[in-house]
Structure formats: structure tokens, C-alpha cells
Amino acid sequence: MIDQLYRKAILTVSGQKFVEDIVRKQGWGLAQRFVAGEEVDGAIAAVRELQQDGILGNLDLLGEFVASPEKANEFAEKVLHLLDAAHTAGIPPYASVKLSAVGQGQTVDGQDLGLTNARRIVGRAREHGGFICLDMEDHPRVDQTLEQFRILxxxxxxxxxxxxxxxxxxxxEADRSSLDDLRPNLRIVKGAYLEPDSVAMPDKADVDASYRKLVYAHMAAGNYVNVATHDESIIEDVKHYALAHGISKEAYEFQMLYGVRRDLQKELAAAGYRVRAYIPYGRDWYPYFSRRIAERPANVMFVLRGMLKG
Ligand SMILES: Cc1cc2nc3c(=O)[nH]c(=O)nc-3n(C[C@H](O)[C@H](O)[C@H](O)COP(=O)(O)OP(=O)(O)OC[C@H]3O[C@@H](n4cnc5c(N)ncnc54)[C@H](O)[C@@H]3O)c2cc1C
Incomplete structure (x- = not known):
């Protein structure tokens, strides 16, 4: 309960314009703990570095909701550029995209622009033999994201x-089973947004129990699972569940964030598990950075200490 209160407090404070202005001005040095650079070259360099430890990459150009079709198309072009750059660098183009950043909810020529741009992006990834994961955002977007996922x-x-x-x-849980017919590759996360108690569980123990259930159910249904968490007890339980149910290491992977628990990422990779780090880069780092701070009380001290020094 305390964890959830802390998370809500930080997400509320970081949503204030004056806090954002201060952190944007002084915080880039600190954000670099979680963000691989402002340009695509930084992200590609991070992938190469992780490769040395046997860790795969999941590239993410930072950006969230945009209100104009021009901005959405501009963002989509940058994602296409990212896929091409990764391909040219000999890196399999595996990337994550937020549909709100490429125009979800805006209608152009009778079509949702988010879907139109997602088609271009997934199409380009397929040309290069790559993969796109549609990130999940706040709860009002879930229905449309799942519908568009089904189409894609x-x-x-x-x-x-x-x-x-x-x-x-x-x-x-109902969403997961409703997708089973697609044999989908799903990333399971706990959830990072500020959500009302009417839609999201307020108690962390319930969120953790629901996490385990979702991973086990998706594995049991024979689908590929991205176990995206830094929670060591869940990671241990998933390893045991897979072993006990004859699920091979090829049927799932562990995913963690760039700059978080690198020790654990290396340890799992060395033990023969597939591990992928989510590597964000770009200039629009503030919302991503705020969510990372909200995940762990020690992170807010890291920011305050850094700003006082700076
Ligand atoms: C690869 C990946 C992709 C994600 N994609 C999405 C998405 O599309 N939509 C979405 O809503 N959320 C996404 N998330 C975020 C997720 O919802 C959680 O907010 C986040 O992963 C923290 O929860 P946890 O599972 O690590 O467990 P927690 O119980 O929060 O943390 C477990 C332990 O991990 C450590 N830890 C966790 N976070 C941090 C941190 N920021 N800094 C330092 N230590 C930390 C702490 O020591 C903590 O005790 C993603 C997370 C990952 C790893």
C-alpha cells in the first residue's frame, strides 16, 4: 500500500508543469542513467555494449501522445529511420512503439492515424526481419490498442x-485469454501509469499475484512470453514454473529496463536465459524518466542529490 501511495505521489508531482520545467532544465545528466542518449547512434552503441554480455536490445524512441497529424507522421518517420539504422548496423530491428505517439485517436482520410502509421512501421520491421512491440499506455487506450494489435x-x-x-x-486476465487465438507474443508488466482504483488494483500484493497468474496462463496456453520485471522473486518463480511444466527456455524471455538491475540481466544471460533490455533514447525523456523515479523510493533521492550537486 505504501509503495502504491509513493508511486501515485511521485506521478502526481511530476505531472506539475513547474516540476517538469525544473527537471527538464537540470535533469538530463541524471536521466542518462535510464536513457541511452538523445540520438539513434547512442541507442545503437548501447545495443552493442549489451551484446557483449549476451543481452539483446529492444529500442525505444521516446515520445508520447501528440496532438497533430503532422507531429505523429514526423514521429513515425523517425521510427522508420531507427529501424533502417539498426538494420544497416547489422542489429535485428526490435523496437517498441507507443501508438499515441504515431497518431492513435486522430482520424485522417477515414482511418485512425495510429493504425496507418503502425502498419508502415510493422511493415518495415517485417522487411528487415524485425519485430515491433506496441507498448501499453494508460487505461483509456487499452481497447483501441488491443483492437489495432489484432488487425496488425x-x-x-x-x-x-x-x-x-x-x-x-x-x-x-480476460484480455489475455481473449487474444489466445492469435498465439500472441505478449510482454507482461505490472503497469506504470497513474490509474484510479476503479480500474487498477491498489494493493501491490494483488498486482504481483495477478502478474504470476498472467505469465503462467500465457505459458500454459503455449504462447511466447516476455517476462518484463525486475522482481527477483517473480523471476525465480517463473523459472521454477517453466521447469516444472516442461516449458523450454526458448518459449520465453526476461526483459528489463536499461540502467536497472544490469547485474541480474547479466546473471540470467550467463545462465542461458534469453534476456532483452528495453533501451530508450531521444529528447522527449521526461515522462519516461518520471515513471522510473516513481518505481523506487531510492530513485527520488538519487534525483534530489543530483540536482542539489548540479
Ligand atoms: C521491458 C519493460 C517494458 C515495459 N513496458 C511497459 C509498458 O508498455 N507499459 C507499462 O505500463 N509499463 C511498462 N513497464 C514498466 C512496468 O509496468 C513497471 O512499472 C516496472 O517494470 C517496475 O515494476 P517491476 O515489475 O520491476 O516490479 P517492482 O515490484 O516495481 O520492482 C521490483 C524491484 O525491482 C527494482 N526496480 C523496479 N523499478 C526500478 C527502477 N525504476 N529503478 C531501480 N530499481 C527498480 C526494485 O529494487 C524493486 O524492488 C515496462 C517494464 C519493463 C521492464
């Missing part, structure tokens, strides 16, 4: 596009 899997195949389910939402 139908057009491009589940081996080129996946999405994310959040264990803190009451609805998620």
Missing part, C-alpha cells in the same frame, strides 16, 4: 508484432 497480427503475423498487458488492471 492479421496483416503481418504474430512473429513481427506483439503487445503488452498490465497486471494491475482488473480487466487483464
Amino acid at each position: 497480427v492479421g496483416e503481418f503475423g504474430a512473429q513481427h508484432v506483439g503487445t503488452v498487458l498490465q497486471s494491475y488492471l482488473y480487466r487483464t
Whole structure:
């Protein structure tokens, strides 16, 4: 309960314009703990460095909701550039995209612009033999994201596009089973947004229990699971569950964030598990950085100490 209160407090404070202005001005040095650079070269360098420890990359150009079709198209072009740059550098183009950043909810020529741009992005990833994961955002976007995911899997195949389910939402178990017919590649997370108690579980113990249930159910249904968490007890339980149920290490992977628990990422990779780090880069780092601070009380001290020094 305390964890959830802390998270809500930080997400509320970081949503204030004056806090954002201060952190944006002084915080880039600190944000670099979680963000691989402002340009694509930094992200590609981070992938190469992680490769030395046997860790795979999941590239993420930072950016969230945009209100104009021009900005959405501009963002989509940058994602296409990222996929091309990774391909040229000999890195399999595996990336994450927020549909709100490429125009979800804006209608152009009778079509949702988010879906139009997602088609271009997943299409390009497929050309390069890559994969796109549609990140999950706050709860009002879940229905549309899942509908668009279904369409994209139908057009491009589940081996080129996946999405994310959040264990803190009451609805998620039903969402997971409703997707089973697609044999989807899903990333399971706890959930990072400020959500009302009417839609998201307020108690961390319930969120953790729901997380385990979702991973086990998705594995038991024979689907590929991205176990995206830094929670060591969940990671241990998932390893045991897989072993006890004859699920091979090829049927799932562990995912963690760039700059968080690198020790654990290395340890799992060395033990033969597939491990992928989510590597964000770009100039629009503030919302991503705020969510990382909200996840752990020690992180807020790291920011305050850094700002006082700076
Ligand atoms: C690869 C990946 C992709 C994600 N994609 C999405 C998404 O699309 N949508 C979404 O809503 N959320 C996403 N998330 C965020 C997720 O919802 C959680 O907010 C986040 O992962 C923290 O929860 P946890 O599972 O690590 O467990 P927690 O119980 O929060 O943490 C477990 C332990 O991990 C450590 N830890 C966790 N976070 C941090 C941190 N920031 N800094 C330092 N230590 C930390 C702490 O020591 C903590 O005790 C993603 C997370 C990952 C790893």
C-alpha cells in the first residue's frame, strides 16, 4: 500500500508543469542513467555494449501522445529511420512503439492515424526481419490498442508484432485469454501509469499475484512470453514454473529496463536465459524518466542529490 501511495505521489508531482520545467532544465545528466542518449547512434552503441554480455536490445524512441497529424507522421518517420539504422548496423530491428505517439485517436482520410502509421512501421520491421512491440499506455487506450494489435497480427503475423498487458488492471486476465487465438507474443508488466482504483488494483500484493497468474496462463496456453520485471522473486518463480511444466527456455524471455538491475540481466544471460533490455533514447525523456523515479523510493533521492550537486 505504501509503495502504491509513493508511486501515485511521485506521478502526481511530476505531472506539475513547474516540476517538469525544473527537471527538464537540470535533469538530463541524471536521466542518462535510464536513457541511452538523445540520438539513434547512442541507442545503437548501447545495443552493442549489451551484446557483449549476451543481452539483446529492444529500442525505444521516446515520445508520447501528440496532438497533430503532422507531429505523429514526423514521429513515425523517425521510427522508420531507427529501424533502417539498426538494420544497416547489422542489429535485428526490435523496437517498441507507443501508438499515441504515431497518431492513435486522430482520424485522417477515414482511418485512425495510429493504425496507418503502425502498419508502415510493422511493415518495415517485417522487411528487415524485425519485430515491433506496441507498448501499453494508460487505461483509456487499452481497447483501441488491443483492437489495432489484432488487425496488425492479421496483416503481418504474430512473429513481427506483439503487445503488452498490465497486471494491475482488473480487466487483464480476460484480455489475455481473449487474444489466445492469435498465439500472441505478449510482454507482461505490472503497469506504470497513474490509474484510479476503479480500474487498477491498489494493493501491490494483488498486482504481483495477478502478474504470476498472467505469465503462467500465457505459458500454459503455449504462447511466447516476455517476462518484463525486475522482481527477483517473480523471476525465480517463473523459472521454477517453466521447469516444472516442461516449458523450454526458448518459449520465453526476461526483459528489463536499461540502467536497472544490469547485474541480474547479466546473471540470467550467463545462465542461458534469453534476456532483452528495453533501451530508450531521444529528447522527449521526461515522462519516461518520471515513471522510473516513481518505481523506487531510492530513485527520488538519487534525483534530489543530483540536482542539489548540479
Ligand atoms: C521491458 C519493460 C517494458 C515495459 N513496458 C511497459 C509498458 O508498455 N507499459 C507499462 O505500463 N509499463 C511498462 N513497464 C514498466 C512496468 O509496468 C513497471 O512499472 C516496472 O517494470 C517496475 O515494476 P517491476 O515489475 O520491476 O516490479 P517492482 O515490484 O516495481 O520492482 C521490483 C524491484 O525491482 C527494482 N526496480 C523496479 N523499478 C526500478 C527502477 N525504476 N529503478 C531501480 N530499481 C527498480 C526494485 O529494487 C524493486 O524492488 C515496462 C517494464 C519493463 C521492464
